Amino acid sequence: ITTLRQTAAHKDILIGSGAINPTYLNDAQFSTVLAQQFNSLSPENELKWNFFHPTQGYYNWTALDRLVDFAEANDMAVKGHGLISSCCNPDYLLNITDPTQFRAAMTEHFNAVMHRYHGKMDRWDVVTEALQTMGGGLNNNTFTKVLGPGYIADAFRIARAADPTAKLFINENLVESYPGKRQELFNLVAGLVGDNVPIDGVALQMHITEIAPIPGVITNITNSYKALGLEVTIAEMDVHTLKKTLVTEIYGNVIREALDAGITDISFWGFTDKHAYTWLAGAKPLMFDEEYNAKGAYYVTHAAL
Numbered sequence: 614i615t616t617l618r619q620t621a622a623h624k625d626i627l628i629g630s631g632a633i634n635p636t637y638l639n640d641a642q643f644s645t646v647l648a649q650q651f652n653s654l655s656p657e658n659e660l661k662w663n664f665f666h667p668t669q670g671y672y673n674w675t676a677l678d679r680l681v682d683f684a685e686a687n688d689m690a691v692k693g694h695g696l697i698s699s700c701c702n703p704d705y706l707l708n709i710t711d712p713t714q715f716r717a718a719m720t721e722h723f724n725a726v727m728h729r730y731h732g733k734m735d736r737w738d739v740v741t742e743a744l745q746t747m748g749g750g751l752n753n754n755t756f757t758k759v760l761g762p763g764y765i766a767d768a769f770r771i772a773r774a775a776d777p778t779a780k781l782f783i784n785e786n787l788v789e790s791y792p793g794k795r796q797e798l799f800n801l802v803a804g805l806v807g808d809n810v811p812i813d814g815v816a817l818q819m820h821i822t823e824i825a826p827i828p829g830v831i832t833n834i835t836n837s838y839k840a841l842g843l844e845v846t847i848a849e850m851d852v853h854t855l856k857k858t859l860v861t862e863i864y865g866n867v868i869r870e871a872l873d874a875g876i877t878d879i880s881f882w883g884f885t886d887k888h889a890y891t892w893l894a895g896a897k898p899l900m901f902d903e904e905y906n907a908k909g910a911y912y913v914t915h916a917a918l
């Protein structure tokens with residue numbers, strides 16, 4: 614049996630694992646399976662603002678360099694997750710109340726990281742979780758508070774200027790589950806496109822519970838953004854239910870529908886259920902068990918590719 618990345622390579626499909634904390638690479642089994650199975654990776658938290666830029670002008674690149682070096686050595690793409698999130702923002706940023714100064718801080722931050730990894734991180738989550746979890750408006754984060762809703766357009770413009778060669782995504786959760794939120798994201802993104810904001814696509818997180826996306830939803834989402842000239846990707850898939858056979862079923866249904874819909878960039882939020890290697894501690898949401906044995910979810914994904 615070929616590996617996922619070997620199978621995906623024939624079709625030009627990115628098959629990735631997100632949630633790669635570089636310290637996991639110390640685990641030889643972990644890094645071996647990662648490099649064998651996937652052709653893309655993204656950091657777990659290490660690219661969030663305060664993880665590498667905790668005070669103004671001070672950057673710690675150690676963890677990110679390690680990830681990028683690993684990817685380069687193993688011929689893997691790296692997705693930059695993510696430039697803006699509601700969490701993980703340093704005090705110095707939270708204390709800026711002047712919009713001009715705040716925008717300057719964003720520009721400095723984006724430039725630093727996007728210039729350093731130019732040509733190495735080929736696609737970015739520019740804004741993650743702009744909307745409230747259940748929908749119903751923008752997250753009232755520090756960006757919204759200081760810049761208003763226009764922070765999203767600002768962020769994409771700053772990112773495009775920082776690296777014109779990178780693909781830029783808006784990353785959102787639960788839109789496959791909540792129709793209202795789905796429409797809300799679509800309206801938001803259509804507005805950006807209408808305003809000529811440089812955005813390339815929508816990254817669906819796809820943290821799935823046992824309420825799986827209704828058949829047809831992934832296809833509809835993909836088509837609706839295609840009509841705007843945008844790409845849809847799956848960015849952080851995992852399946853959080855204790856019903857084992859349901860996990861396999863959901864992986865199969867989602868991956869098959871995504872591929873049929875023309876999605877060519879699919880990442881999971883990790884790959885082993887090993888304790889502490891998934892944010893859903895105690896659940897078994899991924900394709901490999903704690904001992905790195907492939908599970909049913911792996912085989913149905915492999916078969917779908």
Ligand code: XIL
Nearest residue numbers: 632657658741784786818820849892
């Ligand atoms: C999660 C990480 O996996 C955890 O370690 C952290 O405590 C919280 O964030 N959506 C995202 C990811 O975009 O950044 C989140 O990652 C999972 C949900």
